[in-house]
Amino acid sequence: xxCRAFEGDRSGxxxxxxxxxxxxxxxxxxxxxxSVAWPLAAPAQxxxxxxxxxxxxxxxxxxxxxxxRSPLAQGLRELGWVPGETIILERVYSEGRPxxxxxxxxxLVHRRVDLIWCNAPPPAVAAVRATKxxxxxxxxxxxxxxxxxxxxxxxxxxNVTGFAFSAGPEIVTKQLEFLKxxxxxxxxxxxxxxxxxxxxxxxxxxxxxxxFRPLAMEGQRFPIESREDLPRVLASIREWRADAIFxxxxxxxxxxxxxxxxxxxxxxxxxxxxxxxxVLAGGLFSYGPDxxxxxxxxAFYIDRILKGANPAExxxxxxxxxxxxxxxxTARGIGLTVPPALLLRADQIIE
Numbered sequence: 089x090x091c092r093a094f095e096g097d098r099s100g101x102x103x104x105x106x107x108x109x110x111x112x113x114x115x116x117x118x119x120x121x122x123s124v125a126w127p128l129a130a131p132a133q134x135x136x137x138x139x140x141x142x143x144x145x146x147x148x149x150x151x152x153x154x155x156x157r158s159p160l161a162q163g164l165r166e167l168g169w170v171p172g173e174t175i176i177l178e179r180v181y182s183e184g185r186p187x188x189x190x191x192x193x194x195x196l197v198h199r200r201v202d203l204i205w206c207n208a209p210p211p212a213v214a215a216v217r218a219t220k221x222x223x224x225x226x227x228x229x230x231x232x233x234x235x236x237x238x239x240x241x242x243x244x245x246x247n248v249t250g251f252a253f254s255a256g257p258e259i260v261t262k263q264l265e266f267l268k269x270x271x272x273x274x275x276x277x278x279x280x281x282x283x284x285x286x287x288x289x290x291x292x293x294x295x296x297x298x299x300f301r302p303l304a305m306e307g308q309r310f311p312i313e314s315r316e317d318l319p320r321v322l323a324s325i326r327e328w329r330a331d332a333i334f335x336x337x338x339x340x341x342x343x344x345x346x347x348x349x350x351x352x353x354x355x356x357x358x359x360x361x362x363x364x365x366x367v368l369a370g371g372l373f374s375y376g377p378d379x380x381x382x383x384x385x386x387a388f389y390i391d392r393i394l395k396g397a398n399p400a401e402x403x404x405x406x407x408x409x410x411x412x413x414x415x416x417x418t419a420r421g422i423g424l425t426v427p428p429a430l431l432l433r434a435d436q437i438i439e
Contacts, residue, residue, distance in 0.1 A: 139394050142196035142204045143179035144211040146186055146339040155179065159380040160205070163387025175394075184315040184343055186210050186282070193218035203393055205386070206250075208339045209235050210282075216248060223399045225389040226250035227382065228337075232404060241404045249399040251386040252406050253337070253377060259410070260336075261299040263360060263375045266412065267332060268303050269430055270373060270419075271358040278330040279309045280321065280348065282340025312340045322351050332358035335366065337376065345369040349418070356422045364413045367438060372422070373414045377407035411435040 143160075155161060161171045169175040178201055180192040193214040196204055203223045206212040212226040216237055226237065230253045238244035241252070268274060277300065300307040308328060310321045325333065333352055335341040341348060342365065349370030352359035361367060362376040385405070393399055412430075415438040419426050431437060 138174060138176055139202045140176040140178055140199070141390060141394075142199065142201035143177055144189070144193055144196060144204055144206045144215055145179060146182045146189060146206075146208045146211045147343055148183060149181045150179070159383035160387055163384035164390065166384070167387060167391040169387075169391065182211070182339075186314070186339075189214035190217065197222060203390060205390060209237075210339070212237055212248070212250075216246075220247055222247065223393045224248045224250075225386060225393070225399070226252075227386040228253050228379075230336075238404060241406070243401065244404055245400050247399055249389055249402040249404055251382055251389070252404050253382075259362075259376070262410075263334070263336075263362065264299050264303055264305065266373060266375050266430070267334065267358060267360045268305065270360075270414075270426055271332065271424060274331045274358055275305060276328065276330045277305055277307045277332045277334050277360075278325040278328060279307055280312065280325075280333055280335045280341055281309065282312050282338040312344075315340070315344060318344055318347060326355065330357065332360065334360040335362065337362035337366070337379075342366075345371065353418065353421055358422070358424070359418075364411060364436070367413045367415045367418075370418055371415060372418045372424075373412070375412050376410055378409070378411055382407055414438070 150158065155177065156171065161177070164171060164175060171177055178196070178199060180195060182188050182192065189211050193204070193211070196215075197219045201222065203225060204215045204219070206215050206224065206226045207228055209226075209229045209231075212224065212229055212232075213235060215224045224247055226232065226248065227250055229235065229237065229250065232238050232248075232250070232252050233240065237248050238246070264277070267277065308330075310325055312318060312321055333348065335345075335348060342363070345361075345366045346369045349359060349366065351357075352372070353370060359366075359371045359373075361371050361374040363379050364374050364376070365379060367374045389399070389402060392402060412434045413436045414426055414431065414434045416426065416431075417439060
């Protein structure tokens, strides 16, 4: 600005010229030096761009406080990211309406986020259909190959990778063995789950009925389309005269975990689940991966991709450890005595 003013004075003549004439030599040289030096000053540093991660969540909204305390935010902090400062989490929720996921995925693509994180198969499928350019990280997806999300676990290919949940026959067999050990007289087990987004996966799930036979139990699946379906589904379970209910874990049943636990308690049914969160809500027992730990570990993929890694070359991880959680308060409420040997095997007991 000094430079422009000085040039204007020179070209303007008149009073400005008189001012220059009365300046002594020392003052003139000093003013010239100041004018020339200004343009050479170091320019202000441009602020680094903060990456934005879209959270495509099939479920009910989290408050900002809940999101800040979430395992995903914790995992990011452990890797050096500060949510809200060095990384922005832009979240959208289906709010119990999975039919909105395609629209929500398109919205995140329109916002041009740097990465999309998904919490289940339906949002992951919706994200893949919405973009082949933006990296996608999924969590909690059983059968990601069957869903068409990845080519293989070691080399996913495309723009997708993440943390899968194994719900194969071995895990299902173990879950049913625990159910039978807790309640040996159980004959009929109602499996409750949200509808999957792939008929190929539905066929694979139906084949999982085979673990029931060696345990002299019968299983029947009761799918939930939306949360409005729950009263009808529960009425059907009562009509079928189930001895127990079991939910492996998906957004549709997770959102209704308190209602499921209450239903089982009121009708004195054994209730088994694939995630600890259902037991914390009042369910009897669960056997499955540590949900919070695996979500926290999924932040590793976000970190690597934002630092330049190719999702096609990041192997999909699966849980390696599983927890048995038992709610003794619920057991007493339905008149059930849990065998001491099973309590000794439990990783967590809720009194």
